[in-house]
Amino acid sequence: MATATTPEALRRAARLERIWKEPGGLVGWITTTDHKRIGILYLFTSLAFFALGGVEALLIRTQLLHPESTLVGPGTFNQALTMHGVTMIFFFIIPMTTGAFGNYLLPLMIGARDMAFPRLNALSYWLFLGSGIFIYSGVFAGHAPNAGWFNYVPLASRVYSPGPGIDFYCLGLIFNGISSTVASINFIVTIFKLRAPGMSLNRMPLFAFAFLAVSFALLFALPSLTLDCVFLELQRRLGFQFFDPAHGGTVFLWQHLFWFFGHPEVYIIILPAFGIATSIIPTFTKRRMVAFPLVAMAEIAVAFIGFGVWAHHMFSAGLPAITTVYFAAASMMVVIPSAIQIFAWLTTFASGRPKFTTPLLWIVGFITYFIIGGLSGIMFAAIPFDQQTTDTYFVVAHFHFIIFGAAVFPLLGGLYYWFPKVTGKLYDERLGKLSFWATFIGTGLTFFPMHIVGLLGMPRRVYTYPKDVDWQSYNLIESIGSYLIAAGLLMVLANLVRSYLKGAPSGNDPWGGATLEWSTTSPPPDYNYPVIPKVSSAYPMWDLDDRVADTGKLERGELVLEEGHLTPATTVFDANWDEVLDMPSESIWPFLTGAAMFLLFFMLLGGHLFAVWVTIALVLLTLVGWHRTEPQES
Amino acid sequence: MWVSLFGAPIAWVASHAVGWGVSEARCEVAGRQWGIAFDTWETALLVLATALALAGLISSMVVYRKVKDVDKDAGPPEGRVWLLSISGLVVSTLMLVAILLTHTAALSLTPCSTI
Amino acid sequence: MNEVMRSMEATTPVMAAAADRQRRSRPSGWWGMALFIAGETTFFALMIASYFYLRFQNAHWPPVGVEKPKVALPLILTAILVATAAPLFMAVRAGRAGKVGRAWLLVFVALVVQAGYLGVQIHEFVGEVDKMSPHASAYGSIYFTLLGAHHLHVAAGLLLELWLLATLIGGLTNYRLIALRVTALYWYFVAAVGVAVVFTQIYPSL
Numbered sequence: 001m002a003t004a005t006t007p008e009a010l011r012r013a014a015r016l017e018r019i020w021k022e023p024g025g026l027v028g029w030i031t032t033t034d035h036k037r038i039g040i041l042y043l044f045t046s047l048a049f050f051a052l053g054g055v056e057a058l059l060i061r062t063q064l065l066h067p068e069s070t071l072v073g074p075g076t077f078n079q080a081l082t083m084h085g086v087t088m089i090f091f092f093i094i095p096m097t098t099g100a101f102g103n104y105l106l107p108l109m110i111g112a113r114d115m116a117f118p119r120l121n122a123l124s125y126w127l128f129l130g131s132g133i134f135i136y137s138g139v140f141a142g143h144a145p146n147a148g149w150f151n152y153v154p155l156a157s158r159v160y161s162p163g164p165g166i167d168f169y170c171l172g173l174i175f176n177g178i179s180s181t182v183a184s185i186n187f188i189v190t191i192f193k194l195r196a197p198g199m200s201l202n203r204m205p206l207f208a209f210a211f212l213a214v215s216f217a218l219l220f221a222l223p224s225l226t227l228d229c230v231f232l233e234l235q236r237r238l239g240f241q242f243f244d245p246a247h248g249g250t251v252f253l254w255q256h257l258f259w260f261f262g263h264p265e266v267y268i269i270i271l272p273a274f275g276i277a278t279s280i281i282p283t284f285t286k287r288r289m290v291a292f293p294l295v296a297m298a299e300i301a302v303a304f305i306g307f308g309v310w311a312h313h314m315f316s317a318g319l320p321a322i323t324t325v326y327f328a329a330a331s332m333m334v335v336i337p338s339a340i341q342i343f344a345w346l347t348t349f350a351s352g353r354p355k356f357t358t359p360l361l362w363i364v365g366f367i368t369y370f371i372i373g374g375l376s377g378i379m380f381a382a383i384p385f386d387q388q389t390t391d392t393y394f395v396v397a398h399f400h401f402i403i404f405g406a407a408v409f410p411l412l413g414g415l416y417y418w419f420p421k422v423t424g425k426l427y428d429e430r431l432g433k434l435s436f437w438a439t440f441i442g443t444g445l446t447f448f449p450m451h452i453v454g455l456l457g458m459p460r461r462v463y464t465y466p467k468d469v470d471w472q473s474y475n476l477i478e479s480i481g482s483y484l485i486a487a488g489l490l491m492v493l494a495n496l497v498r499s500y501l502k503g504a505p506s507g508n509d510p511w512g513g514a515t516l517e518w519s520t521t522s523p524p525p526d527y528n529y530p531v532i533p534k535v536s537s538a539y540p541m542w543d544l545d546d547r548v549a550d551t552g553k554l555e556r557g558e559l560v561l562e563e564g565h566l567t568p569a570t571t572v573f574d575a576n577w578d579e580v581l582d583m584p585s586e587s588i589w590p591f592l593t594g595a596a597m598f599l600l601f602f603m604l605l606g607g608h609l610f611a612v613w614v615t616i617a618l619v620l621l622t623l624v625g626w627h628r629t630e631p632q633e634s
Numbered sequence: 635m636w637v638s639l640f641g642a643p644i645a646w647v648a649s650h651a652v653g654w655g656v657s658e659a660r661c662e663v664a665g666r667q668w669g670i671a672f673d674t675w676e677t678a679l680l681v682l683a684t685a686l687a688l689a690g691l692i693s694s695m696v697v698y699r700k701v702k703d704v705d706k707d708a709g710p711p712e713g714r715v716w717l718l719s720i721s722g723l724v725v726s727t728l729m730l731v732a733i734l735l736t737h738t739a740a741l742s743l744t745p746c747s748t749i
Numbered sequence: 750m751n752e753v754m755r756s757m758e759a760t761t762p763v764m765a766a767a768a769d770r771q772r773r774s775r776p777s778g779w780w781g782m783a784l785f786i787a788g789e790t791t792f793f794a795l796m797i798a799s800y801f802y803l804r805f806q807n808a809h810w811p812p813v814g815v816e817k818p819k820v821a822l823p824l825i826l827t828a829i830l831v832a833t834a835a836p837l838f839m840a841v842r843a844g845r846a847g848k849v850g851r852a853w854l855l856v857f858v859a860l861v862v863q864a865g866y867l868g869v870q871i872h873e874f875v876g877e878v879d880k881m882s883p884h885a886s887a888y889g890s891i892y893f894t895l896l897g898a899h900h901l902h903v904a905a906g907l908l909l910e911l912w913l914l915a916t917l918i919g920g921l922t923n924y925r926l927i928a929l930r931v932t933a934l935y936w937y938f939v940a941a942v943g944v945a946v947v948f949t950q951i952y953p954s955l
Contacts, residue, residue, distance in 0.1 A: 082893075087895075095825065114781075116777045116781070117777070117781060120781075155800045164946055181785075184784075185781055185788075186781075188780070189777050189780045189781050189784065191778050192780055193780065194777075219784060219787060219788045219791075220787070220788070220791050222788070223788055223789070223792035224791075224794065224795050225794060227792060227795050227796060227799070230894070231799075231894070234883075234890070234894060235890075236907065238818040238883070238884075239883075239884040240883045240888045240890035240894070241883070241884065241885070241886055241890045242799075242803070242890050242891070245806075246884065247886050247887055248803065248804065248806060248807045248812060248886045248887035248888060249803065249806070249887040249890070250802075250806045250887075252802075253802060253803065253838070254797060256802070257795065257799065260795070326825035336944070350875040367934055371756060441846055458770055505840055564755070566755065568753070569776075569777060570774075571773055572774055572780075572793065576773070577753055577755050578753065578772055578773050578774055579753055579755075579756045579771070579776075580754065580755040580756065581755075581756060581757060581777070582755065582756075582757035582758070590861070620908065624912065627912070627916075628927075630922060630924040631757050631924065632758060632924075
């Protein structure tokens with residue numbers, strides 16, 4: 001740790017603090033360009049959407065508690081079903097993993113002082129918030145999208161869905177997609193250019209590899225969803241004929257474009273969880289990750305191969321056999337990198353000295369449910385099996401084990417793990433473990449019976465089921481399980497809130513972590529690192545010589561870069577130091593651009609062309625204002 | 635080193651994209667008019683993609699043998715080459731298997747039967 | 750350590766050129782634009798794939814009663830667009846050598862030609878919409894969407910150039926030199942996509 005102990009060192013640290021400090025209060029938060037503050041904004045906003053999505057889930061499970069229940073009608077159920085999927089995927093998990101965890105931790109992990117494009121980072125948050133408010137304004141106005149999260153035509157066409165719900169869906173997802181695209185570009189350039197000098201690829205934390213894979217996947221997958229939504233809006237609003245067979249179109253076009261996005265999307269959901277798991281495991285097993293290069297490669301390979309499997313979501317749609325084999329073969333291959341990672345994690349456990357703290361328990365839960373969900377997933381690669389189980393609850397079981405059991409558990413573990421770093425306090429370990437067990441058992445109870453009831457023939461997306469098919473007992477267990485999950489999650493929330501208010505101080509490094517963020521104070525100072533850290537391995541905190549050397553440098557003023565708002569930039573592959581970059585300070589423009597885009601999407605919804613052009617001009621004006629201030633001037 | 639890392643994936647992507655396109659064309663409305671020689675296309679894709687993937691695999695093996703005794707924490711460029719050569723080995727193997735599975739299956743099935 | 754430059758401090762043409770020369774790898778801004786282009790290229794690739802996917806669904810393409818697309822005019826226009834890469838390339842070279850005035854003029858020349866290109870394309874577009882409605886067929890729908898998307902990207906490029914010309918009047922800094930480089934990069938992408946789009950556009954007549 002480069003701790004400031006001598007007067008000279010303290011003077012340097014104080015100078016850095018003055019340069020990097022942002023104003024407080026509301027103004028500070030609206031104009032922030034600090035990746036840590038933006039991460040916090042993302043955290044709270046995505047947690048709010050998690051709650052909304054959770055309420056939608058509880059509504060679904062309560063309606064399905066009894067056969068022939070009349071708690072909610074089919075119309076409301078379909079809206080709840082659709083919004084549960086849309087909210088959880090686009091407004092909870094992606095922003096939470098990339099926006100909250102990624103933004104806060106990535107610069108810290110690579111030894112940088114901020115992301116490559118700080119103002120763009122702020123914009124991605126405002127666009128996220130705007131898109132969430134946009135789509136939920138439709139929900140609260142009684143026009144929630146209701147054709148499922150995958151929104152198939154012809155159900156989603158004007159003929160069968162005349163109201164504005166689907167327009168909220170299409171425009172909302174295009175809007176949300178811009179936020180994620182911009183964020184992905186920022187992540188990739190940050191990882192490419194802002195690593196601490198000397199951090200060659202084999203010394204880069206696995207967390208960064210996971211986020212590199214996620215960002216590339218988002219960049220190449222989102223255009224497909226955007227295009228699909230553009231086609232659908234053109235068809236719905238202007239009468240274009242992409243999807244109507246009577247005029248030369250085809251419904252399959254929607255499906256292909258949707259799943260070309262949709263399948264990489266699920267790898268986008270799981271990859272950050274891999275990154276978090278590979279950060280937590282070495283810390284609590286006190287052992288370097290087994291087969292580091294294989295794990296790094298596997299993270300990227302999963303994202304890459306995941307682009308070639310999309311039509312496995314269409315195996316029962318009527319495609320010719322010679323087309324489907326492409327996707328069946330690729331689907332079988334995509335499992336192998338995940339399996340490599342599982343073996344690496346388990347071996348690291350077995351050959352280390354595991355200490356089962358709350359974060360590590362969440363990771364054990366993650367591995368358990370990832371194996372179960374993965375096994376049911378690989379079964380779908382066999383086309384005959386897939387054709388029997390498509391659109392049954394068997395599929396619902398599979399993806400919830402993966403999305404909830406395998407993607408969300410590391411998030412919860414990560415919240416506990418990094419809580420001391422972000423807040424400077426320790427959480428309550430006993431309540432932590434209890435919250436894990438409640439959620440773990442609840443998850444098993446909720447989703448495991450779905451395998452069985454699916455094989456017994458219960459279809460997906462049904463708002464009720466008859467009394468005489470004997471599905472009731474399974475649904476009862478599932479619904480009880482969902483209430484237990486809710487209780488577990490509330491325990492997590494209660495633990496973190498109470499600990500934030502009254503927890504014991506944590507110090508810089510309560511766990512003995514391996515990556516650079518553990519070298520800063522808790523919470524980190526605005527400037528992250530007083531000295532740009534020296535990196536000799538992928539576990540820099542375990543290289544004590546380097547950390548001692550950093551303290552010496554602070555004293556002598558080497559690599560402190562205290563002349564301004566500065567961070568180093570390096571070459572892409574080998575992280576050789578190339579230049580020193582001025583970073584922009586706080587700015588109101590990202591917020592204004594976000595607000596203008598928000599207006600634009602409402603104008604697009606309304607459909608008055610003149611209003612659309614005016615708001616486009618407004619957006620462009622905000623961009624002009626933004627770029628009038630160059631980074632070194634701010 | 636770059637052939638070892640990218641050769642096989644490029645082979646797979648290209649054969650996947652072209653092969654999928656040809657299979658769709660063959661079985662859709664327009665394809666029936668054109669008389670596409672599906673088996674010829676599939677065999678060509680199989681041969682070309684396998685050749686490129688094998689090239690990727692062999693060059694991965696060559697690179698790996700040169701760097702396998704490098705310390706895994708080594709600085710650039712040795713550390714980076716070590717990491718990427720191992721990646722190349724695994725990725726090339728995976729892609730090769732995918733290519734073989736896909737195109738032999740497509741050749742064995744009756745075109746345009748929906749199952 | 751001390752030979753590494755604080756690039757953003759380069760606020761005159763001479764200093765900006767020096768900062769550019771000293772760099773061993775491309776600046777962050779270049780990578781940002783390159784990645785954005787990668788995403789947009791995917792967008793166009795998928796649109797062109799959709800064009801051919803729809804084509805496979807139809808026995809007659811274009812549908813009966815719709816005339817086949819023109820070949821000569823679209824190809825000539827695209828060639829002109831591709832040619833504007835030359836003044837932009839020279840503008841970047843001039844900028845990297847610190848010659849702001851020269852860079853400005855070259856960008857201006859490119860802008861004028863590209864604006865003329867867009868004007869003609871819009872005229873063609875409007876005329877064709879009158880004759881062949883997107884409401885009538887998938888052919889019309891994908892044809893106009895593909896072309897419209899490209900024209901929008903050209904328009905965005907023009908706005909980018911206008912902004913660049915406005916800021917360059919205030920002199921050349923490191924930041925603006927990077928802006929010049931990324932503007933040119935954006936146009937190389939627009940031109941390259943234009944080639945793919947035009948061959949898709951005229952494909953039924955080939």
